[in-house]
Amino acid sequence: MAKPTINWDRSMFTRAVRSFAPILALAILLSASDVAAQYEGRTYAITDARLVTLSGQTIETGTIVLRGGLIEALGAEVSAPADAVIIDGTGLTVYPGFIDAYSQAGLVLPDRDDREHAGNIADQLATKFFDPASEELGDYREQGLTSALVARADGVFGGKAVLMNLMGDNIPSMTVKAPVVQVMGYQGQNDYPGTLMAVVAYQRQTLIDAAYHDLLQNRYREAPRSMVRPPAEPNLEALIPVAKGEAPVLGLVEIENDFKRLRNLAAEYNLDYWIAGAAEAFRVSGLIQDAGVPVLVSLDFPSPNEVTGYQFDRAYKNLTEEEKEALDDRDKAAIQSNPAAVYEAGVPLALGSSGISNMNDFLKNLRLAVEAGLPAEEALKALTINPATIFGVDAVLGTLEPGKIANLTVTSGDIFTDEEAWVAHVFVDGWKDTFDEPKPPSAGGGGVVGGTWNITLSIMGESADGTLVLTQEGETVTGELTAEDNSIEFEGTYSGGTLEMEGSIPEMGGVTLTATVEGDEISGTLNLGPIGTADFTGTRDPSDLAGERRAGR
Amino acid sequence: MRSAQWLERSKVPGLVLAFLMTLACSGPASAQDLLVRGGTVITITNGDLPNTDVLIRDGKITEIGENLTAPDGVRIIDAQGRFVMPGILDDHSHMGVDRGINEGSRSVVPEVSIADVIRHDDPSFFTALAGGITTIHTMHGSANSIGGQNEVIKLKWGRPWEELVIEEAPITLKLALGENVRRSSSDNPTRYPRSRAGVAEVMRESFQKAQNYLDAWEEYEAKKAAWDRANRRTRGVAPLPPKRDLQLEALAGALNGTTILRVHGYRADEMAMMMEVANEFGIPGGVFEHALDGYKIAPELAANGWATSVFADSWGYKIEAYEAIPYKMLIHYENGVRTSINSDSAERVRRLYQEAARGVKYGGVPENECLKMITINAALNLGIEDLVGSIEVGKDGDIAIFSHYPLDTATRVEMTIIEGEVYFDRSEADVAANWVLDPDSGKETP
Numbered sequence: 001m002a003k004p005t006i007n008w009d010r011s012m013f014t015r016a017v018r019s020f021a022p023i024l025a026l027a028i029l030l031s032a033s034d035v036a037a038q039y040e041g042r043t044y045a046i047t048d049a050r051l052v053t054l055s056g057q058t059i060e061t062g063t064i065v066l067r068g069g070l071i072e073a074l075g076a077e078v079s080a081p082a083d084a085v086i087i088d089g090t091g092l093t094v095y096p097g098f099i100d101a102y103s104q105a106g107l108v109l110p111d112r113d114d115r116e117h118a119g120n121i122a123d124q125l126a127t128k129f130f131d132p133a134s135e136e137l138g139d140y141r142e143q144g145l146t147s148a149l150v151a152r153a154d155g156v157f158g159g160k161a162v163l164m165n166l167m168g169d170n171i172p173s174m175t176v177k178a179p180v181v182q183v184m185g186y187q188g189q190n191d192y193p194g195t196l197m198a199v200v201a202y203q204r205q206t207l208i209d210a211a212y213h214d215l216l217q218n219r220y221r222e223a224p225r226s227m228v229r230p231p232a233e234p235n236l237e238a239l240i241p242v243a244k245g246e247a248p249v250l251g252l253v254e255i256e257n258d259f260k261r262l263r264n265l266a267a268e269y270n271l272d273y274w275i276a277g278a279a280e281a282f283r284v285s286g287l288i289q290d291a292g293v294p295v296l297v298s299l300d301f302p303s304p305n306e307v308t309g310y311q312f313d314r315a316y317k318n319l320t321e322e323e324k325e326a327l328d329d330r331d332k333a334a335i336q337s338n339p340a341a342v343y344e345a346g347v348p349l350a351l352g353s354s355g356i357s358n359m360n361d362f363l364k365n366l367r368l369a370v371e372a373g374l375p376a377e378e379a380l381k382a383l384t385i386n387p388a389t390i391f392g393v394d395a396v397l398g399t400l401e402p403g404k405i406a407n408l409t410v411t412s413g414d415i416f417t418d419e420e421a422w423v424a425h426v427f428v429d430g431w432k433d434t435f436d437e438p439k440p441p442s443a444g445g446g447g448v449v450g451g452t453w454n455i456t457l458s459i460m461g462e463s464a465d466g467t468l469v470l471t472q473e474g475e476t477v478t479g480e481l482t483a484e485d486n487s488i489e490f491e492g493t494y495s496g497g498t499l500e501m502e503g504s505i506p507e508m509g510g511v512t513l514t515a516t517v518e519g520d521e522i523s524g525t526l527n528l529g530p531i532g533t534a535d536f537t538g539t540r541d542p543s544d545l546a547g548e549r550r551a552g553r
Numbered sequence: 554m555r556s557a558q559w560l561e562r563s564k565v566p567g568l569v570l571a572f573l574m575t576l577a578c579s580g581p582a583s584a585q586d587l588l589v590r591g592g593t594v595i596t597i598t599n600g601d602l603p604n605t606d607v608l609i610r611d612g613k614i615t616e617i618g619e620n621l622t623a624p625d626g627v628r629i630i631d632a633q634g635r636f637v638m639p640g641i642l643d644d645h646s647h648m649g650v651d652r653g654i655n656e657g658s659r660s661v662v663p664e665v666s667i668a669d670v671i672r673h674d675d676p677s678f679f680t681a682l683a684g685g686i687t688t689i690h691t692m693h694g695s696a697n698s699i700g701g702q703n704e705v706i707k708l709k710w711g712r713p714w715e716e717l718v719i720e721e722a723p724i725t726l727k728l729a730l731g732e733n734v735r736r737s738s739s740d741n742p743t744r745y746p747r748s749r750a751g752v753a754e755v756m757r758e759s760f761q762k763a764q765n766y767l768d769a770w771e772e773y774e775a776k777k778a779a780w781d782r783a784n785r786r787t788r789g790v791a792p793l794p795p796k797r798d799l800q801l802e803a804l805a806g807a808l809n810g811t812t813i814l815r816v817h818g819y820r821a822d823e824m825a826m827m828m829e830v831a832n833e834f835g836i837p838g839g840v841f842e843h844a845l846d847g848y849k850i851a852p853e854l855a856a857n858g859w860a861t862s863v864f865a866d867s868w869g870y871k872i873e874a875y876e877a878i879p880y881k882m883l884i885h886y887e888n889g890v891r892t893s894i895n896s897d898s899a900e901r902v903r904r905l906y907q908e909a910a911r912g913v914k915y916g917g918v919p920e921n922e923c924l925k926m927i928t929i930n931a932a933l934n935l936g937i938e939d940l941v942g943s944i945e946v947g948k949d950g951d952i953a954i955f956s957h958y959p960l961d962t963a964t965r966v967e968m969t970i971i972e973g974e975v976y977f978d979r980s981e982a983d984v985a986a987n988w989v990l991d992p993d994s995g996k997e998t999p
Contacts, residue, residue, distance in 0.1 A: 188652070195653030197693075197701060198662060200669040205799050212796045223790050257651065257714050261669060308674055312711050315676040316982050 042430060043067045045080030046410065049089025054096055054385050055399035064094055066406040069430035073402055087432075089410070092424055095380065096399050097146030097407025101387040102250075102276040102296040102352030105148040105166060106134045112190065112461040118155030119189050120206055122238035125178055126150045126162045127171050137166045139359040141433050144383075144409040144423040147176055149296070149391060151183045151276070153252055153354060156199055157206060157239060158183045161250060163391055165407065167428035174429075176405070180391050181274065182242050185252035186261070200261060207269045210236045210243035248272040250296070252354075256283040256308040263287060274390070277354060280308055282334050282341035294348040294390045297339045297382075299365040300355030304331035305510050305529045333372060336365075339382065340373035349378065350387035357525045357535050358516060360498075367419060376416040406430035412437070449477060449494045453522050455538030457483055459531075468522070468538065470499075477501060481513065481526070499524065585612035585973035588623040589952060592632030595959070597639055597921065597928050597943040607637060609950030612972030617946060630975075632954050635967060638924065639944050640687025640951030642931035643902050645815075645842055645862050645895030648691055649675040649706065649717075655694035656701060660734070660744055661759050663726055663803035665701035667691055671714050677899035678710040682977035684903035685953030685966040688719070688941055690931075693727040695817040695842075698734050698746065698755040700727035702803060703815065705935055707951070707971050723936040724806055728756070729817035729842075730827060731873050753826050760834045763804035769795040807836050813936055814839030815862075819873040821846040828857045840934045842895075845877035851888035860891035860934050865908040866915065882926065883916030893931035910960040920960055 044066045051059040051074055064074035065081060072081075080086050108131045109115060130150060140148065151161035160179030168174035184203065188194045193202040216230035217237075241247035251262040251273050259275070266273045275281075276296040281288055288295060304310055304327075313327055342349045351369075353362050366383075370376050388398025396405045406427050413421025425434045450472030457464045466483025477494045479501060480487050490513055492501025499515040499522075508529065515524025520540040527533045587609045594605040594617065606621040607614060623629050647654045651672040656662045671691070681689070686708060693701035705722035734752055736744055746752050776792040806812030814831065818824045818841045831838065838858030841847060845868065847854060847861050854861065863885075868877035885892040894909055896902035909927045912918035932942025941949050950973040957964035969977035 192658035192662075193656065193665075194658045195656045195665070195670075196651055197653065197665040197667060197670045198656040198658070201662075201664040201666065201701075201799060205664065208797045208799070215793075219790070219793065227793075257670075257672070260714060309711075310674075311676045312674045316679055 042069075043081065043084045044087060044427070044430070044432065045084035046087045046089040046092070046094055046408075047080055049410070050093045051075075051400055052093060052095050052380070053400040054381070055401045063089075064400065064408070066408070066427060066430045069406050071400060071402050071404050071406050074400055087425070091412060093411050093414075094400065095144075095409045095411065096384040096388075096397070097405075097426065097428065098144040098383040098409045099163075099350070099387040099391075099397065100140060100145045100148035100166075100353045101350030101382075101390070102298055102354045103140075103145075103148035103150055104153060104354055105140050105145070105150055106130045106132065106137050106164065107150060107152065108134060109152070109154065112154075115154070117189055117191060118152065118158050118187070119193065119202060120157040120235045120239070121152075121155055121159045122157040122182055122236075122242075123234040124159040126152050126159050126183075127164065127175065127178065128159070130162075130164065130171055132168060132170050132174055136359070138433070140166050140353070140362075141426045141428070142423060142435050143353075143359055143362040144411065144415065144426060145353070145362070146407040146409060146426050146428045147397065149180060149352070149387065151250065151252070151354075153183075153185055153277075154187050155183065155185055156187065156189070156193065156202055157235070158185055158187075158252075160238070163393060165405075165428050167426075167431050167433060176397065177391060177393050181248055181250045182239065183252060183276075184242075184249045184262075186254075186258060200265070203265055204268070206236075206239065207243045207265075207271075210239035213237060214240045214244065242271065243269065245270045245272050248274050248293075250274045250276050252277050254279050254302075256280045259284045259287055263291060276352065278342065279335075279338065279355075281345075282338045283308060285341050285345045288342060288347055289345040292347055294350065294386075295342045295345075296350045296352050296387070296390075297342050298352045298354045298356070299339070299362055299369065300353070301335045301338070301365055301368070303510075303512050303527050303529070304328055304335065306527075307331060307335065336368045337372040337374075339369040339379070343374055343378050343382075348386055348390055349382045350390055351379070351382045357533070358514070358523065360516060363415060363423075364419070366415075367417060370416050376414075379416050449499055449517050449522075452541035453538045454541050455481075455483075455522065455536045457526065457534045457536040459526075459528075459534035466536075467541070468536075584626070584628075585950070586610050586624070586627040587950065587970065587973045587975075588621060588627055588629045589632050589637055589954070589970070590621075590623075590629055592635045592637035592954065594944055595636055595638040595921075595924065596945065597925055598945060599943075601921075604633075605637075607944060607950075607952065609952075609970075609973035612950050612974075614944060614946050614948050614950050617944060630954070630968065636955040636958055636964075637944070638685075638953050638955065638959055639928045639942055639948075640953050640969065640971060641685045641905050641927045642688045642690070642893070642935070642942060643681070643686050643896050643905055643927075644690040644840075644893050644931035644934050645897050646689040646691045646899075646902060647694065647897070648677050648681065648689060648899050648902070649673065650691055654692070655696035657694075657696040657744075660697050660746065660755055661699045661800070662697055662701055663699050663759075664799040665693065667693060667701060667704040668718070671704060671706060671717060673709075673712065673714045673717055677902070678708045679977070679982075680899070681902045682708050682710060682969045683966060683979070683982065684905060685955070685959075685969055686902055686905065687951040687953070687969060687971045687976075688932075688937075689902070690725065690815075690935055692725075692815065692842075695727070695729035695733040696736070697727075697729060698752050699759055699804070700729060702726055702812075705937060708976065709971055709974075710976055719937060719940065721937065721940060723811065723813055724803075725813040725815045725935065726803060726807055727815050727817065728827070730823040731817070731819050732871060733817065749823060749826075752823075753830065756827070756830045757833070759804055760808065760830065760836070763801045763808055764834065766795065766798060766801035767805050767808065808834055810837050813934075815842055816840070817842040819843060819845045819877075821849040824859075825850060825853065828853065828859060832857065843897075844881070845874050847890065848878060848881040848884040849876075851884050851890050854885075855889045860893075860930075861885060862893045862895045862931070862934055864897070865894050865911040879911060879915040882912040882923070883918050886912075886918050886922055891930050891933055892926055893934050894926045895931075906955075906959045906964065906966075907962075910962070913960060923960060 047063045051062045062076040063078045065072040107129050109129050147165045149161050150164050152158040161181050161183050162178040163176040163180050165174045193199045213236040242249045253259050274294045278295050278297045279302050385398035388394040408427040410425040412424045415421045450470050453468040464483045468481050470479035475493045475495045479490045488503045490501035490503035501513045504510050512527040515522050523537040589607045594602040608616040608621050649672050651670045656665050690705050692703040703725045705719045706717040709717050746755050773794050840860045844861040866879035868874050905927050909923040912923035929942035932938040952970040954968040955964045967979050
């Protein structure tokens with residue numbers, strides 16, 4: 001087990017800063033903003049803020065001091081040190097930095113066909129393809145996420161998940177703990193195992209192989225003479241603790257039967273496991289309760305037609321439109337209650353973002369989960385102390401306490417219930433990132449989304465160009481998506497910068513399109529039910545009249 | 554959903570709330586007790602019994618006779634004027650499988666198993682129930698010389714995965730011969746084998762490896778036993794066991810006769826090859842799937858203990874299917890080759906009784922023998938004849954109630970019962986109303 005590569009020794013840096021304090025003071029007089037920028041991330045005091053510590057009572061009005069990447073002090077009576085950049089926290093709430101407990105943040109994988117076979121890459125850290133400079137990390141931070149358990153979801157034994165801080169210069173300094181846990185998923189590969197059934201067979205045989213590798217190695221250590229030297233197999237070696245039940249494996253599951261596949265395998269091979277993804281946990285709450293293992297629930301909600309049982313409830317029932325709508329509403333409510341269902345099963349709950357294509361959905365879906373029954377204080381724990389404890393880093397993350405890593409999430413308004421609340425700042429290792437208050441939703445006037453958009457769709461590694469023609473009346477939008485000589489008609493709404501539409505494909509069923517619009521750019525997701533989802537991005541067609549009108553305003 | 558009043562339409566009230574409440578109590582009644590009263594009972598194994606009742610308790614048939622009384626609270630289904638036959642078995646299907654039926658990456662993959670990937674909410678189950686099907690053998694595809702293990706499930710539509718599985722069913726292993734295995738129409742032309750001779754070689758090599766594997770374990774067990782008995786001071790390190798190999802274990806199951814071979818085969822020469830290979834390794838006769846040219850070697854099939862599972866009358870759809878004839882059911886029957894009729898399709902599965910009727914049309918196979926081909930013969934092919942395939946005391950209460958004699962062109966299934974619970978009731982189902990069936994793909998969409 002490698003040691004966490006937390007850089008504990010920041011004191012030298014801190015001493016250096018202190019010894020230059022007089023020069024600093026002078027410099028502040030000369031050029032306050034420059035110096036503040038220069039030392040940004042090192043010493044801060046957030047004053048007059050509400051401090052939700054999770055280690056004791058919430059401090060309704062207090063100050064928290066960050067220095068050298070750690071929390072130095074906090075409390076009602078704490079005052080800001082002279083050398084601190086002061087942030088007026090009036091009206092702000094400070095939480096322990098949110099942890100994205102199951103994430104692909106910053107992962108930039110080669111195209112599927114160019115990727116290595118990920119049947120067993122257990123010796124590989126997920127950070128092999130982590131890009132510290134990835135701009136998308138800013139989208140995570142804007143949702144209040146300061147660190148993430150980064151795991152590859154495309155493998156069978158897909159490597160070691162790593163807990164990363166989400167702002168920094170390079171992988172070593174951003175790494176909080178590596179590795180945290182081995183990952184095991186159900187993704188078919190380009191070669192064997194290609195199908196789900198072969199993936200399961202491959203899981204079994206690989207666990208057998210790892211245990212046998214252990215036997216051979218032990219044998220060879222005890223009595224090397226007259227024994228053929230066991231081959232070096234780093235990927236099998238990395239799985240030995242999992243195969244022996246001495247370390248957990250993180251099972252990446254989605255549908256009801258995935259949970260059962262995982263449980264059955266764990267029973268057969270005596271595995272210790274955690275569950276991640278878990279979109280249909282609400283369908284197997286008894287199983288989860290019996291398993292009693294941590295569940296890292298993704299806030300990527302599936303659409304109802306992807307959920308097990310959807311067809312059973314609707315096929316051959318001769319339902320009225322009203323009854324269908326009632327069923328859809330029931331299913332949406334169940335999907336959104338998924339985190340609550342895991343909480344009620346009494347197992348450790350953490351929340352993650354895996355699968356969310358538009359990160360703005362993270363806090364939106366968090367609020368939906370709270371609305372659907374997850375107590376807000378449990379949602380907070382599921383983003384902070386719970387994952388910190390599950391990942392074995394509660395000594396340094398998860399609560400606001402002196403000496404812990406200076407990861408903070410600072411919000412304006414109640415981020416768990418109020419959709420107008422927003423993340424004002426995050427601190428990651430004491431470095432600050434600040435966000436503007438989101439612009440109020442536009443009035444839904446014509447021309448904001450209506451018009452022609454040139455888009456690029458990507459599905460399963462393939463991409464295709466198409467057009468999206470939208471007609472808007474107030475918040476009501478109708479449209480047609482055309483790509484590769486196929487077209488789908490949609491109806492829906494546009495409000496607050498978000499487009500939500502539904503359509504259908506003959507003989508396949510319902511499809512949904514969600515997108516966000518910023519100026520002349522659109523990005524979103526097309527959900528094709530059983531086929532999967534396609535992401536798309538696009539821009540307003542230059543010849544589009546609506547675009548010209550906008551430009552001329 | 555299926556409160557299932559017989560021939561009484563209890564439409565769900567329009568009120569949404571009431572509708573949701575019925576959903577909350579959805580699923581068949583919990584009790585697996587049922588009395589099917591007064592129908593003509595087609596037992597399959599013991600003749601047709603007019604005006605006979607069948608009593609099912611806890612999912613098993615407990616009594617067959619006239620004027621049986623239903624114990625308190627047991628639901629009575631009036632089947633007067635109707636035909637009560639065992640639930641139909643489709644012993645070659647690919648329904649209810651999640652994310653792929655062919656592990657085509659390699660030609661030998663017996664370690665993979667459909668048992669791991671059952672999709673219990675496949676809507677085609679419902680249409681199959683509407684055709685009186687209660688049990689299917691859902692199989693690995695035929696893209697591999699030695700494909701995967703298959704699974705026998707009951708179509709308990711709406712129930713969770715584990716409740717569908719017939720645990721007692723022996724393991725069956727899919728093998729395949731001919732065009733599909735050679736990938737003659739595949740875009741992956743590099744995979745070995747590419748010839749019929751190559752397929753034979755792959756079979757022999759694979760079974761030989763499995764035999765070597767069994768030998769290695771036997772040798773190890775002997776060494777280990779000797780080591781256990783030996784002097785602790787002088788015996789040295791324990792012998793090293795062979796590594797468990799799930800592929801070879803699956804093949805070893807065929808060698809020791811616990812696993813039933815289910816071999817996709819069209820041409821007589823290829824089936825003859827397969828029987829020869831099996832005989833070389835002492836593998837008992839299995840079942841040839843489709844066996845289009847089986848009629849040419851019917852005496853040889855019987856002599857070697859092989860059964861078949863066939864299409865009633867499909868032919869000419871590819872080169873190796875040119876010489877198939879619909880009289881094969883008759884020829885197999887007359888030569889004592891056990892034969893079942895399968896669908897291999899989520900569409901044809903809805904009317905397997907009509908497929909069986911073709912046995913009467915082509916050559917006049919006796920009617921009850923035709924019905925055996927979709928019931929007890931399929932059960933025998935799967936080694937589950939003690940559980941299903943006929944109406945006998947002690948067997949599962951799996952029943953299809955037909956409006957007319959099952960081979961009558963006008964017949965249709967009125968009700969399908971699995972282990973005493975109603976899973977299809979025509980009086981309640983509105984099959985055509987809001988779902989459209991594509992006859993080509995056999996898929997339905999809302």
